[in-house]
Amino acid sequence: MKTFLTATILSLAATGAFAAGHCAAGKTLTDGTLTIATGNPAYYPWVLNDAPEAGEGFEAAVAYALAEEMGFAADAVTWVRTSFDEAIQPGAKNFDLNMQQYSITAERDKVVDFSAPYYTAPQAVMTTTPVVEGGATATMESLKGLKWGVVASTTALPVVMEQIQPSQSPLVYDDNANITAAMKAGQIDAALFDLPTALFTAAVLMDNGVVLGQFDPAAAENPDQFGMLMPEGSALKACVDEALAAMTENGTLAAIEAQWLQEATGVPLIK
Amino acid sequence: MTRRAAYEARQKRRANMIAGVSTAIVLALVVLLVPLAPGWEAVRSSFFNGEVFVRVFPDLLRAFVLDVAIFAWSVPLIFALGLAIALARGNTNPALFPLRIFGAVYVDLFRGIPVVLLVYLVGFGIPGLGLPRPWNSPYIWGTVALVLTYSAYVAEVLRSGIESIHASQRNAAICLGLSERDTMRYVILPQAIRRVVPANMNMLVALQKDVALLSFIGPVEILRQAGIFKSLLANFTPYVAAAVIFLCITVPATRYADYLMNRDRDARS
Numbered sequence: 001m002k003t004f005l006t007a008t009i010l011s012l013a014a015t016g017a018f019a020a021g022h023c024a025a026g027k028t029l030t031d032g033t034l035t036i037a038t039g040n041p042a043y044y045p046w047v048l049n050d051a052p053e054a055g056e057g058f059e060a061a062v063a064y065a066l067a068e069e070m071g072f073a074a075d076a077v078t079w080v081r082t083s084f085d086e087a088i089q090p091g092a093k094n095f096d097l098n099m100q101q102y103s104i105t106a107e108r109d110k111v112v113d114f115s116a117p118y119y120t121a122p123q124a125v126m127t128t129t130p131v132v133e134g135g136a137t138a139t140m141e142s143l144k145g146l147k148w149g150v151v152a153s154t155t156a157l158p159v160v161m162e163q164i165q166p167s168q169s170p171l172v173y174d175d176n177a178n179i180t181a182a183m184k185a186g187q188i189d190a191a192l193f194d195l196p197t198a199l200f201t202a203a204v205l206m207d208n209g210v211v212l213g214q215f216d217p218a219a220a221e222n223p224d225q226f227g228m229l230m231p232e233g234s235a236l237k238a239c240v241d242e243a244l245a246a247m248t249e250n251g252t253l254a255a256i257e258a259q260w261l262q263e264a265t266g267v268p269l270i271k
Numbered sequence: 272m273t274r275r276a277a278y279e280a281r282q283k284r285r286a287n288m289i290a291g292v293s294t295a296i297v298l299a300l301v302v303l304l305v306p307l308a309p310g311w312e313a314v315r316s317s318f319f320n321g322e323v324f325v326r327v328f329p330d331l332l333r334a335f336v337l338d339v340a341i342f343a344w345s346v347p348l349i350f351a352l353g354l355a356i357a358l359a360r361g362n363t364n365p366a367l368f369p370l371r372i373f374g375a376v377y378v379d380l381f382r383g384i385p386v387v388l389l390v391y392l393v394g395f396g397i398p399g400l401g402l403p404r405p406w407n408s409p410y411i412w413g414t415v416a417l418v419l420t421y422s423a424y425v426a427e428v429l430r431s432g433i434e435s436i437h438a439s440q441r442n443a444a445i446c447l448g449l450s451e452r453d454t455m456r457y458v459i460l461p462q463a464i465r466r467v468v469p470a471n472m473n474m475l476v477a478l479q480k481d482v483a484l485l486s487f488i489g490p491v492e493i494l495r496q497a498g499i500f501k502s503l504l505a506n507f508t509p510y511v512a513a514a515v516i517f518l519c520i521t522v523p524a525t526r527y528a529d530y531l532m533n534r535d536r537d538a539r540s
Contacts, residue, residue, distance in 0.1 A: 088505040090313035111317065111505040152495060153502040171409065171489030172499060181391075182489055185398035186407050 023239040024070045028096045034072045036063050037095035040081035043176065044200050045260055046101060052079045058196070058260035059099045062118055065252050066097075069243035084153045087229055088112060096236055098229040101194065103155040114227035115240045118253060121194035121224045123159055124214040124267060126202050131189045131210075138213030138270045140164065147171070149179050149188035155224055156192040163215070164192075180205045194224060196261050213270040316506075323508040327500045331509065334496035335516050341414060341482045341492070346475065348418045353425030358455070360426065361433055374426070381423035386484055389416040394488035413485035421478055428470045432463035465535060472528040476521050493517075 029035050038059065041050045048056035055064045055074070067077045080095050087098050088111055101121070104114045125143065127136060136142050140163075148170035150156040160170050171188055173179050179191045180201060193201060195214050202209030217223040230237055247253045272280075305311060359367075360374035381389070393416040398407030405411075436459050444454040486495035493513050500509035 084502060085507075088317070088501075089507075090317045091310055105503070107503060108505040149489065152498050155503070157499060158503070169491065172486070172491050172495055173489060174487060178395075178487065181395040181399070182409070185395050186402070186404065187395075187398060187409055187489060 023242065024072070024236060027235040027239065029094070030078070032072075033076050033078050034067050034070065035078045035080060035094070035096045036067075037080045037082040037087070037098040037100070039100040040083065042081075042100065043197065044204070045196050046099075056260075058119070058256060059101070061256045061260060062247075062253065063097075063099060065247060065256060066240065066243050069246055069252075070239055093231045096230070096234075097240065101197075101226050102229045103224045104227040105155065112232050113230040113234045113237050115230065115237065116244045117225035117227050118244060119226045119257065119261075120217050121196070121226060122214040122217040123156065123192055123224060124195040124198035125190050125212040125270065126183075126193055126198040126206075127190040127210055127212050128183060128206065129208040129210055132212065136189065136212060138268050140270065143190070143270070146189040147187070149173060149182050149191045151175060151179060151193075154193075159215075159224075160192055176201055176205070183209075195267065199267075211267050213268045216269050318507050318511055320506055320508040323500075323504055323506050324512050327497070327504075327509045328512050330500070331493050331496055331512050331516060334491060335493040335513075337490060337492045338479070338482045339520075341410070341417075341485060341490075342479055345414055345417050345421070345478065345482070348414070349421045349425055349478070352418060352422035353429055356422060356426035357429035357433060360430055378423045378426055381419045382427070384420070386416070386420050386481055387487065389420055390484050390487055392416070393419070394485075409485070409488040409490055413488055413490065417478070417481065417485070421474060421481075424474055425471065428467050428474065429463065431470075432467035433459055435466055436462050468535075469528065469532060472525065476525065479521060480517070 024034070025031075036052075038047060038052050042052060042057075042059075044057065046057050046059040048054065048060070052060040052063065055061055064074055064077065067074065082095065082098060082100075084100075087093070087095075087102075088108075097115070102108070102114070103121075104117060108114070125138070127146070131146070136146060143164050144166050146166060147168050148160050148164070148166050150160055150170055150172055152172045152174060157170065157172065160166065171182065173182060176193070176197065179188070182188050183191065183206065190212070191198075191201075195211075198211050198214075202211050228240060230240070244253070306315075308314075356374050356377055359370045360378070362370060390413055394409050394412045397412050397415075398409075440458055440462070441454055444458040449457065483492055483494040486492050486498075491499070493516060494510075497509035497513040501507060
């Protein structure tokens with residue numbers, strides 16, 4: 001009898017609108033609340049105005065849609081801020097999910113858990129008008145001759161070193177703000193970002209920024225895919241993946257991407 | 272051997288034995304107890320991961336060459352400028368009073384500003400004024416920032432050394448007919464500089480670590496290289512490997528300074 005009841009409850013739980021909510025029950029840091037971490041500061045267009053609570057910006061919107069899919073109301077979502085280091089330190093974490101454009105890599109996956117990818121980011125080259133006027137074009141040959149700058153904590157450095165193989169060794173910075181400063185100071189010619197970040201940086205942070213071109217993500221051996229980071233062995237991972245799969249299937253994810261990352265078309269592919 | 276010498280030797284042996292046993296007990300406790308902590312496996316694999324250590328060590332060593340180079344070309348500049356500032360502050364000529372003011376302001380300013388800010392300000396700010404390559408290089412302006420800060424510290428250390436030399440030395444030199452310049456050069460400075468060697472060794476060890484701040488404006492030196500590996504491998508072991516490399520330099524350097532100082536003290540006593 002007891003087995004029968006359990007089986008009934010399980011099968012009930014596995015169907016209908018309750019499914020996701022039940023799935024996450026008891027698996028979050030605080031019961032009934034989903035704690036999501038983002039960067040400090042969080043950058044456009046991932047989070048608008050550094051205020052994820054507003055749900056504006058691609059990652060903020062994905063977070064709230066995911067929470068809804070998992071059965072959390074919008075007011076049951078709590079935001080915290082972490083650095084990359086806090087996300088990978090051994091020991092207890094202060095978040096259920098961490099979303100700040102983490103690229104999924106096999107090495108990182110050994111230490112933490114990643115959700116299924118929620119965005120595939122083409123890598124794009126940002127430079128300045130003087131460099132373009134100086135003859136830089138969206139070809140590998142031309143890119144080799146440039147002085148490169150990348151952000152240390154991203155996967156851009158391996159891409160620059162292995163695919164572009166520049167003639168001068170690249171300079172490495174802590175964040176986008178320092179890259180912009182170095183580019184304004186003429187110390188670097190070009191920087192490699194994910195496309196949305198490149199578009200934003202070129203348009204807003206730089207006076208004469210240009211997005212020279214993007215790498216075709218379909219052609220890349222390991223396309224840069226963003227995943228939500230969770231502590232290693234997180235019980236929540238299955239629920240998050242299930243919710244993300246549902247969001248992909250019903251078009252929610254694509255709609256959010258179209259709303260917040262729409263300007264990504266029209267950038268030439270690098271040959 | 273006198274009875275007293277025999278007694279002292281016995282006492283010494285006993286003290287050595289107690290020191291050895293207590294050190295062994297502390298070490299044993301650390302080695303045995305720390306791994307019993309529930310999170311030890313996680314900490315070990317993210318800080319003391321042998322596989323990661325072996326993989327990153329050669330690259331870190333290569334990056335460390337840059338640290339050594341920046342250090343090597345900064346040190347002579349720092350000491351030259353530091354000495355100049357110390358002398359400017361110490362001069363007693365009324366006509367050169369502006370120089371004294373300059374020395375005081377320089378020291379106050381550059382000792383007071385955080386090195387990081389100076390590295391950003393000089394490293395991005397001055398090239399941002401529109402210098403052409405290669406004169407806007409972060410290596411040049413990062414070095415300038417380090418030299419500005421450290422020369423202010425070294426100037427104060429040297430000044431304290433100069434002031435610690437007893438007035439009778441200066442008077443004696445004047446009696447011998449030495450000019451003020453020669454007094455400083457042949458009498459005061461040789462004694463003053465020797466007296467502040469330990470303080471300056473301290474500065475050098477601190478400088479060796481602050482060289483890493485240049486990575487903020489682009490150069491890939493050892494700590495930056497370790498940071499890159501940390502991000503790629505999601506593991507802190509590269510920092511431990513960098514620390515090992517740093518210690519290989521700083522520990523012998525400090526011991527050597529100790530040796531020099533002891534030799535100097537023995538020679539004088």
